[in-house]
Amino acid sequence: MSSDVRFTDFKSDKQPTWCPGCGDFGTMNGIMKALANSGNDPDNTFVVAGIGCSGKIGTYMHSYAIHGVHGRSLPVAAGVKLANPNLTVVAAGGDGDGYSIGAGHFIHAVRRNVDMAYTVMDNRIYGLTKGQASPTSREDFETSTTPEGPKQPPVNPLALALAAGGTFIAQSFATDHKRHAEIVQQAIEHDGFGFVNVFSPCVTFNDVDTYDYFRDNLVDLADTDHDPTDYDAATDKILDSSKEYEGVIYKDESSVSYEEKFGVTENMSDIPSGAPDDAMDLVREFY
Amino acid sequence: MPADFNWAIGGEAGDGIDSTGKIFAQALSRAGRHVFTSKDFASRIRGGYTAYKVRTAIDPVQSVVDRLDVLIALTPRTIEENLDELHDDSVIIYDGDRSTMADVEIPGEMVGLDVPLKALAEEAGGAIMRNVVALGAACAVTDFPIENLDSALKKRFGGKGEAIVENNKEAARAGLEYVHEEFDHEFDYDLDTTDNDYVLLNGDQAIGMGAIAAGCRFYAGYPITPATNVMEYLTGRIERYGGHVVQAEDELAAINLALGAARAGARSMTATSGPGIDLMTETFGLVATSETPLVIVDVMRSGPSTGMPTKQEQGDLNMMLYGGHGEVPRFVVAPTSIDECFWKTVEAFNFAEKYQVPVYVAADLAMAVTEQTFPPEAFDMDEVEIDRGKVVDDDSIDEWLDDKGRFQPHAITDDGVSPRAFPGTDQGAHMSTGLEHDELGRRTEDTEMRVEQVDKRDRKVETAKNDEDLSPREFGNPDSDTLIISWGSNEGAMVEAMEFLEEDGVDVRFLSVPYIFPRPDLSDDIEAADEVIVVECNATGQFANVIEHDTLTRVKRINKYNGVRYKADELAERIKATLESEEEVSA
Numbered sequence: 001m002s003s004d005v006r007f008t009d010f011k012s013d014k015q016p017t018w019c020p021g022c023g024d025f026g027t028m029n030g031i032m033k034a035l036a037n038s039g040n041d042p043d044n045t046f047v048v049a050g051i052g053c054s055g056k057i058g059t060y061m062h063s064y065a066i067h068g069v070h071g072r073s074l075p076v077a078a079g080v081k082l083a084n085p086n087l088t089v090v091a092a093g094g095d096g097d098g099y100s101i102g103a104g105h106f107i108h109a110v111r112r113n114v115d116m117a118y119t120v121m122d123n124r125i126y127g128l129t130k131g132q133a134s135p136t137s138r139e140d141f142e143t144s145t146t147p148e149g150p151k152q153p154p155v156n157p158l159a160l161a162l163a164a165g166g167t168f169i170a171q172s173f174a175t176d177h178k179r180h181a182e183i184v185q186q187a188i189e190h191d192g193f194g195f196v197n198v199f200s201p202c203v204t205f206n207d208v209d210t211y212d213y214f215r216d217n218l219v220d221l222a223d224t225d226h227d228p229t230d231y232d233a234a235t236d237k238i239l240d241s242s243k244e245y246e247g248v249i250y251k252d253e254s255s256v257s258y259e260e261k262f263g264v265t266e267n268m269s270d271i272p273s274g275a276p277d278d279a280m281d282l283v284r285e286f287y
Numbered sequence: 288m289p290a291d292f293n294w295a296i297g298g299e300a301g302d303g304i305d306s307t308g309k310i311f312a313q314a315l316s317r318a319g320r321h322v323f324t325s326k327d328f329a330s331r332i333r334g335g336y337t338a339y340k341v342r343t344a345i346d347p348v349q350s351v352v353d354r355l356d357v358l359i360a361l362t363p364r365t366i367e368e369n370l371d372e373l374h375d376d377s378v379i380i381y382d383g384d385r386s387t388m389a390d391v392e393i394p395g396e397m398v399g400l401d402v403p404l405k406a407l408a409e410e411a412g413g414a415i416m417r418n419v420v421a422l423g424a425a426c427a428v429t430d431f432p433i434e435n436l437d438s439a440l441k442k443r444f445g446g447k448g449e450a451i452v453e454n455n456k457e458a459a460r461a462g463l464e465y466v467h468e469e470f471d472h473e474f475d476y477d478l479d480t481t482d483n484d485y486v487l488l489n490g491d492q493a494i495g496m497g498a499i500a501a502g503c504r505f506y507a508g509y510p511i512t513p514a515t516n517v518m519e520y521l522t523g524r525i526e527r528y529g530g531h532v533v534q535a536e537d538e539l540a541a542i543n544l545a546l547g548a549a550r551a552g553a554r555s556m557t558a559t560s561g562p563g564i565d566l567m568t569e570t571f572g573l574v575a576t577s578e579t580p581l582v583i584v585d586v587m588r589s590g591p592s593t594g595m596p597t598k599q600e601q602g603d604l605n606m607m608l609y610g611g612h613g614e615v616p617r618f619v620v621a622p623t624s625i626d627e628c629f630w631k632t633v634e635a636f637n638f639a640e641k642y643q644v645p646v647y648v649a650a651d652l653a654m655a656v657t658e659q660t661f662p663p664e665a666f667d668m669d670e671v672e673i674d675r676g677k678v679v680d681d682d683s684i685d686e687w688l689d690d691k692g693r694f695q696p697h698a699i700t701d702d703g704v705s706p707r708a709f710p711g712t713d714q715g716a717h718m719s720t721g722l723e724h725d726e727l728g729r730r731t732e733d734t735e736m737r738v739e740q741v742d743k744r745d746r747k748v749e750t751a752k753n754d755e756d757l758s759p760r761e762f763g764n765p766d767s768d769t770l771i772i773s774w775g776s777n778e779g780a781m782v783e784a785m786e787f788l789e790e791d792g793v794d795v796r797f798l799s800v801p802y803i804f805p806r807p808d809l810s811d812d813i814e815a816a817d818e819v820i821v822v823e824c825n826a827t828g829q830f831a832n833v834i835e836h837d838t839l840t841r842v843k844r845i846n847k848y849n850g851v852r853y854k855a856d857e858l859a860e861r862i863k864a865t866l867e868s869e870e871e872v873s874a
Contacts, residue, residue, distance in 0.1 A: 012718075012729075013691075014729060042716040043710075043711060043712065043713055043714070043715060043716050044710070044711055045716075046550075046551070046710050048547070058718055058720070059718055059720070059729055059730060062716055063716050064550075064710040064715070064716050064717065065716075065717070065718045065719065066546075066547075066550055066577065066718075066719040066720065067718065067719070067720035067721065067722065068543065068546075068570075068573055068721065069543070069569055069570050069573050069721060072539060072540070072543040072569075072570065074540075075507075075535065075539075075540035075541075075543035075544040075547065076543045076544070076546055076547035076550070077547060078533070078544055078547060079505065079507065079533075079543065079544035079545060079546060079547020079548040079549075079550075079551070079555070080547040080548065080550055080551045080710070081547075081551075082505065082531055082533065082544075082547075082548060083504070083505050083547065083548035083549075083551035083552065083553035083555070084551040084552065084553075084709075084710060084711065086711060087551065087710050087711065104536060104537065104539075104540075105536065105539075105540055105543075107536075108535075108536040108540065262531060263526075264531045266504075266529035267552070267711070268504035268505055268529065268530060268531075268548065268551070268552070268553035268554075269551065269552025269553055269709045271502035271504065271554065271673065272502065272673070273672075273673050274668075274669070274671050274672060274673060275499075275500040275501075275668035275669075275671035276499070276500070276528050276668075279499070279500050279668035279671070280663070280666075280668050282496050282499060282500070282524065282668075283486055283496070283663045283666045283668070284486070284663065286486035286487055286488040286492070287316075287317070287484065287485075287486055287487075287663075
């Protein structure tokens with residue numbers, strides 16, 4: 001790990017195909033800054049992406065990376081981290097990837113608490129398929145497949161994370177560059193599963209949850225007396241549907257990562273060139 | 288008496304049938320006898336019928352037969368279920384004090400031994416030991432030295448304290464003495480012992496042990512019959528070697544966890560059965576096209592859907608060969624015996640890494656839940672070789688960098704195999720994706736690169752066909768006009784069936800095929816034979832179809848899909864009937 005790593009070292013030479021103005025640009029830049037600022041370099045970083053506009057992030061970044069199956073980025077990321085705990089692992093996806101097709105994995109990844117960061121680019125819309133309702137779309141949000149709105153309440157990902165025993169729950173805004181990078185850095189540095197829901201507006205298909213909407217409605221917890229280590233205060237904020245919060249909402253300072261609990265410390269790629277020395281003991285167990 | 292002896296204990300699920308049977312099998316193994324066990328069981332926690340059967344001989348045994356010599360029957364249904372296998376010299380041990388057994392009829396000339404199992408167990412310290420009393424009674428009937436049973440009881444109960452072990456020994460002796468004192472009968476059975484040391488294990492355990500030997504350090508799985516034993520074996524053992532087992536939330540997560548670990552450079556594995564393979568198929572294409580080495584074990588059970596979860600079938604072959612959308616190579620190896628479960632797992636890891644492919648290990652229920660004895664040398668760990676394929680390090684990575692210094696994980700090569708850089712390798716940072724990609728691993732829809740990448744992946748199969756020994760295992764008379772072909776666990780029954788066939792003057796050549804894809808070309812073998820019969824445990828002859836496709840020759844088929852494995856004597860009869868018939872035969 002070198003100390004002179006700049007965030008642009010995490011940039012690939014592939015030009016993003018995101019729409020001009022897409023929130024994902026800001027989200028990705030913040031992740032790259034957070035990685036550089038927390039002392040990582042591309043060769044010890046592993047980025048796991050899902051499917052959707054957000055899933056392209058691995059292509060535009062320079063690091064070890066995999067762009068996987070829709071909704072399954074979290075188990076892949078946990079596998080990477082457990083096999084080599086020396087790596088810094090960041091999973092990134094969208095609201096469809098994380099809260100719809102991958103919702104089951106989200107809950108279990110939270111409770112497993114593997115040391116990694118998970119950033120969800122939440123634009124409250126399916127962008128890559130050109131504008132259908134997502135699990136975080138508003139109840140009355142009209143789209144091609146929901147002409148009268150989904151008529152279902154949006155999921156509250158922060159509440160899901162809290163209920164699943166989350167140890168780090170945060171929310172950021174893609175164009176609030178400094179704050180977003182700070183929050184993701186804290187998620188990376190958290191000893192456990194650092195979850196950040198990132199408001200990452202879709203300028204093409206979502207005319208409701210826009211930059212203006214978030215600018216007007218976001219409350220930065222840094223400007224309040226919120227104490228993220230106060231579980232009850234965090235619960236109040238998370239369940240408060242009248243506002244959109246930015247910042248670290250909850251952080252369990254006594255969090256112990258899965259790897260630490262299970263003593264998973266070795267780089268599992270290091271193995272002998274034959275069976276382990278005492279492997280005949282395994283056979284003798286069957287006497 | 289015949290050279291082999293067949294014993295069973297049967298009752299309801301929850302009666303402790305399995306653990307009692309295992310103790311007897313262990314005792315026989317420790318007495319230097321070969322053992323082959325099988326289970327009849329229903330998928331319930333309690334209720335229904337379940338039995339644990341043990342076939343034993345001084346020589347190796349690798350199949351079940353249709354004959355039962357001594358039966359411990361805890362329920363009347365146990366006798367009914369086994370009427371076909373019982374014979375005039377069979378001995379049935381039962382407890383007439385048990386209300387359901389009070390009026391039980393012992394069929395024909397068989398000897399019924401009414402032993403107060405529960406009462407004797409209570410005298411020895413507790414009713415829970417009634418099955419052990421029955422084991423003692425079985426020792427009396429078979430003239431089997433009870434000290435061997437003591438040794439097995441100590442292994443089973445040693446962890447619960449010396450007093451428990453002593454109580455069980457006493458319970459066994461109570462059964463033994465009761466038979467000696469109360470029954471004035473010359474039993475026809477005599478279980479000799481030898482000084483040989485054997486180990487006793489099942490196919491799931493052999494797969495787990497093979498994985499550790501091969502350097503597997505990461506396992507993720509979701510419990511499913513009959514593959515759970517693989518996970519249970521690894522849990523608590525793989526950690527000793529720096530590895531870890533994750534119980535995933537479902538099979539979708541299991542294969543993705545395993546994939547992640549493999550991308551990080553670990554030898555990684557998951558095991559499941561048909562319903563889990565269905566779910567894992569979602570991620571299978573990603574594993575294959577990202578050229579990630581991964582071992583996926585399918586311990587097949589009867590399908591489709593939930594099917595018959597505790598019954599034998601080899602019905603997933605098509606799924607493993609062709610499952611998933613699009614076209615991408617995968618390897619399928621099928622162990623043909625329990626010791627081969629170990630060796631084929633080791634080989635699967637080498638295939639996976641040498642060719643950077645997902646490898647299916649196609650095991651089946653019949654071998655997974657069966658215990659068999661082997662000399663420990665059958666698992667000689669010094670023979671385990673690990674080949675990690677084209678892994679580059681900080682120094683050797685240079686030759687795989689493009690002119691801009693970027694690593695090329697999907698470089699087009701003559702043998703189809705590209706270099707691998709584990710995360711952490713300097714200059715190795717790269718992308719992997721389920722999208723079609725260029726040599727750098729980045730998305731492409733370039734028509735030429737698409738074709739080059741598809742061809743490159745397919746070339747790996749040709750390389751393996753040239754470089755690997757994919758020969759089938761051969762048995763019988765190499766010059767016979769009759770060729771029998773099989774795969775998977777049928778090998779043991781077939782090898783023993785050949786002895787029955789020989790007695791009837793029928794000689795055959797038998798090829799047991801462990802490599803399903805890539806597989807050996809059997810054209811010459813098939814052309815040289817007058818009659819070709821493919822034996823498998825499914826209804827449609829999935830392997831027979833593949834053979835016909837390869838060789839453009841029709842073959843005869845013996846299929847079984849009632850949920851029960853082949854028995855040696857039964858298979859011999861089916862082969863004779865097939866040879867005599869002009870038509871293709873199906874069960």
